[in-house]
Amino acid sequence: MPGKQQSPVSxxxxxxxREGNYSGRGRFSSADCCHMLSRYLPVNGPWLVxxxxxxxxxxxxxxxxxxxxxxxxxxxxxxxxxxRGWKVQKDILAKSLRWTxxxxxxxxxxxxxxxxxxxxxxxxVNVGHATTESLANITEIHEGLDFSAANDGCYSFxxxxxxxxxxxxxxxxxxxxxxxxxYDLEANKLSLRIVSHTADVNTVTFADESGNLIYSxxxxxxxxxxxxxxxxxxxxxxxxxxxxxxxxTYLDSRGDGRYFIxxxxxxxxxxxxxxKMSSNTTCNLGFRNYEWDYRWMDxxxxxxxxxxPCDQSVATYKGHSVLRTxxxxxxxxxYSTGQKYIYTGSHDSRVYIYDVATGAQVxxxxxxxxxxxxxxxxxxxxxxxxxxxDGDVVKWEFPDNGQAPASxxxxxxxxxxxx
Numbered sequence: 001m002p003g004k005q006q007s008p009v010s011x012x013x014x015x016x017x018r019e020g021n022y023s024g025r026g027r028f029s030s031a032d033c034c035h036m037l038s039r040y041l042p043v044n045g046p047w048l049v050x051x052x053x054x055x056x057x058x059x060x061x062x063x064x065x066x067x068x069x070x071x072x073x074x075x076x077x078x079x080x081x082x083x084r085g086w087k088v089q090k091d092i093l094a095k096s097l098r099w100t101x102x103x104x105x106x107x108x109x110x111x112x113x114x115x116x117x118x119x120x121x122x123x124x125v126n127v128g129h130a131t132t133e134s135l136a137n138i139t140e141i142h143e144g145l146d147f148s149a150a151n152d153g154c155y156s157f158x159x160x161x162x163x164x165x166x167x168x169x170x171x172x173x174x175x176x177x178x179x180x181x182x183y184d185l186e187a188n189k190l191s192l193r194i195v196s197h198t199a200d201v202n203t204v205t206f207a208d209e210s211g212n213l214i215y216s217x218x219x220x221x222x223x224x225x226x227x228x229x230x231x232x233x234x235x236x237x238x239x240x241x242x243x244x245x246x247x248x249t250y251l252d253s254r255g256d257g258r259y260f261i262x263x264x265x266x267x268x269x270x271x272x273x274x275x276k277m278s279s280n281t282t283c284n285l286g287f288r289n290y291e292w293d294y295r296w297m298d299x300x301x302x303x304x305x306x307x308x309p310c311d312q313s314v315a316t317y318k319g320h321s322v323l324r325t326x327x328x329x330x331x332x333x334x335y336s337t338g339q340k341y342i343y344t345g346s347h348d349s350r351v352y353i354y355d356v357a358t359g360a361q362v363x364x365x366x367x368x369x370x371x372x373x374x375x376x377x378x379x380x381x382x383x384x385x386x387x388x389x390d391g392d393v394v395k396w397e398f399p400d401n402g403q404a405p406a407s408x409x410x411x412x413x414x415x416x417x418x419x
Contacts, residue, residue: 011039034338041341041353042377042384045405046367046394049086049385052076056387057325058104059374067110068376068385070393071101077115079127082378090127092134095142103161108168118158120148122173122183147173147181147190160202160326161250166209174201180216180226195235196224202326203250207274208257213238217248217262222281225274239277243270243311245285245303246294249326254339259314261342263329265294265322267304269342270313271356283310294323317354319361320346325373325389331356333379343384345372351386351396365396 018028054074061068061082067089068080075097079090090113094101098118105114111128121144125134134140147159157177164171170191171183180201182192197218207213207225214226227238246265253260262270285308290300299321320327329344332353341362343353351365351372370389377384382398 030335031338034334034336034340038332038337038340040382040398041363042382042396042398043363043365044398045396046365046386047397047405049080049393049395050078050088052391052393054391055100055370055373055389056391056393057100057102057373059385059387059393060104060106060376061378061385062106062110063108063379064110065379065381067106069104069106069113070387071104071115072391073100075101077101077104077113079113088132090134091132092125092127092142095123095144096121098158102159105162105164105171107164108166112168114145114162114164114171116159116162116173118176120157120159120175121146122159122162122171145171145183145185145188147175147183160200161204163205165206165211167211170211172204172206172214174204174216174218176200178218180204180214182214182228192228194226196226196237197222199247202248203262205251205253205260207253207260208255210257213257213274215251215253215260217251219247221245221247221264223248223251223260223262223272225277239274239279240281241272241274241277241312242281242283243272243308243313243316244268245306245308249322250328252328252330254331255334261329261331263322263327263344265299266306267299267318267320267322269317269320269329269344269354271315271317271342272312273314276312276314278312283308285309296324299323315356315359317342317359319354320344320350320352321348323347324371327371328374330375330377332377335380336378336382343375343377345375345386345388347371349388349390351375351384367394368392 052072054072058071066083071077075094077092080086081089103116113127114122114124116122123142125142157175159173159175161174173181178197180194180196184191197220199219201218203217212228216224221244223241224237225239244264248262248264250263327345331339332341341353349368353363355362368388368390372386372388375386384396387393
């Protein structure tokens with residue numbers, strides 16, 4: 001009624017309506033499921049999944065939630081079978097690793113995994129084999145895909161980000177030579193290189209299932225949109241989005257070809273609508289009276305309240321910390337939450353969950369003792385897994401699973417070795 005405050009529908013009333021078949025469907029609609037499940041955040045716990053003696057850099061559920069992939073600086077990549085009590089299904093010892101595993105991506109059919117490091121060679125592993133131990137070129141072949149084929153071989157570069165296309169036929173990658181690469185797996189060759197930014201391309205992703213649109217984010221502070229159907233000129237994007245005051249560490253697409261989010265070294269997450277993009281970057285940021293390096297310095301206090309004069313973002317989310325490493329952020333799952341939330345790791349060892357619409361912090365998960373670089377929300381269940389530089393991989397759930405949570409006191413006295 002006009003003027004009446006809207007209140008959320010009671011789950012009890014929704015269940016009664018379903019049992020009474022008031023809708024005529026005899027079941028919950030997908031919107032009903034989202035409305036119900038989005039109330040129950042994975043904030044209980046945590047419960048220990050694994051402990052390693054090196055920093056965790058990557059952790060992601062597979063698309064159907066049956067597998068979980070974690071990558072560590074000490075050359076190990078582990079694939080856990082979620083449905084079988086988190087048993088290690090594959091323990092991969094990475095080949096020719098430079099510094100760390102920077103990213104991994106599981107193919108849509110879950111048969112292949114690619115991993116990257118600070119090298120132009122992307123390795124691909126068949127994870128469908130029955131053997132658990134996968135030692136590069138000893139027990140299994142880790143084929144190398146050369147992304148430097150477009151160059152003359154005079155210099156090397158690293159790859160920060162890699163993603164499979166939805167059909168599994170292509171890989172898109174962002175690199176330290178300011179470029180985006182697209183690799184055709186069927187032809188087994190590099191199909192496209194775009195000199196896309198003026199600094200490291202830290203993150204890149206396909207916008208939707210079509211594979212035509214690509215989003216990229218860079219240390220030049222810009223997000224760019226690339227349409228492979230209509231390159232107007234060489235290395236010219238379809239549009240540019242300004243708003244971050246510092247470099248961008250990660251992008252996540254909503255999957256609708258319109259909205260995406262970005263994590264920035266200016267300590268903010270921003271929500272973007274590509275319909276607001278511009279064709280150039282004529283906006284002047286003005287003089288900056290401070291210098292800093294996020295790898296070893298705290299963010300300058302005088303910079304926290306600065307605003308971009310040409311900010312094109314739809315919303316901004318603050319509270320977490322983006323320092324020391326390329327910390328990642330994501331939309332919550334469509335099936336269980338309707339992408340109602342944004343969640344992110346943080347340098348302060350926590351996981352933050354924000355409400356997309358209001359920007360409010362709805363939950364902060366505290367357990368780790370070192371930066372949380374990556375975290376992943378199960379696509380169907382109220383379960384979130386976080387991984388940290390302290391070597392711990394832990395899961396958060398709703399409701400309580402009946403087991404005792406991980407002991408923080410024991411955790412703090414055990415020895416750690418960083419590689």
